[in-house]
């Protein structure tokens with residue numbers, strides 16, 4: 667039990683460290699959220715106050731839909747679900763079986779930067795916590 | 797009525813995804829994700845967006861059936877799914893602590909759809925618990941000045957689900 671607790675707190679610090687790196691890697695990224703694939707928020711980093719519980723549930727729905735639509739169109743290996751808006755971007759990326767990483771950026775970001783920063787963080791997280 | 801859209805809702809684990817798999821004449825679409833919380837004690841996956849299936853009636857009419865996520869944090873999907881629906885099936889798990897309370901919550905949340913169209917109630921897991929009887933459901937609905945058919949149904953049984961759908965269609969024709 668104690669061991670499990672300790673392991674959890676190590677993972678927590680690994681997660682926080684990775685999210686911090688991601689949000690500070692690119693100026694235009696203003697928030698990042700790690701949530702479970704079934705829609706619970708797990709960890710976040712944000713420049714301002716940021717409410718992530720509804721977002722976590724909605725990203726779970728959105729990622730599942732994106733993955734299903736890709737399959738329906740016979741495209742394999744859904745990599746990102748991207749929502750592009752007048753005011754900015756959200757990039758959703760699955761991390762292993764159980765997690766989703768969401769990166770929020772303002773409109774000044776270069777999409778390639780957004781995706782590569784998100785991918786790097788997702789891959790590193792995957793290696794370090796699963 | 798060339799195309800019909802029905803919605804199935806109810807608590808997590810009541811059997812909405814199972815029901816659509818049993819009913820659909822086309823390969824169903826499910827958006828289940830691994831459960832990571834207490835629900836994992838009951839089952840391994842849960843709907844996070846919607847289920848979809850189609851039933852083709854004898855006269856060639858297609859009924860599109862959408863299943864909602866059961867868990868409340870996905871309520872953002874409820875409105876989206878309810879849009880344009882012509883009827884609602886509420887599944888209630890008879891083995892939960894307070895099935896009438898569960899029924900009330902879904903009646904309240906789909907109030908508008910119920911007011912504009914019609915609904916039926918399917919009671920599942922009657923094989924696991926008979927604490928609440930079908931009569932109890934009718935008295936409860938009556939106390940809320942609602943009337944609709946209440947039918948015992950096993951979501952794994954196509955026959956049971958067809959019976960629920962038929963009851964819903966009969967309701968809609970009366971209305």
Ligand SMILES: Nc1nc2c(ncn2[C@@H]2O[C@H](COP(=O)(O)OP(=O)(O)OP(=O)(O)O)[C@@H](O)[C@H]2O)c(=O)[nH]1
Nearest residue numbers: 808809810811812813814842843865866920921950
């Ligand atoms: N024994 C028994 N099992 C049932 C009955 N109804 C449903 N089940 C089982 O309960 C489970 C229902 O799971 P799902 O179909 O995923 O439930 P759901 O309503 O889609 O749940 P969410 O998507 O999480 O909201 C399945 O394993 C069914 O086999 C019943 O009447 N009797």
Ligand SMILES: [Mg+2]
Nearest residue numbers: 812813842843
């Ligand atoms: Mg389901």
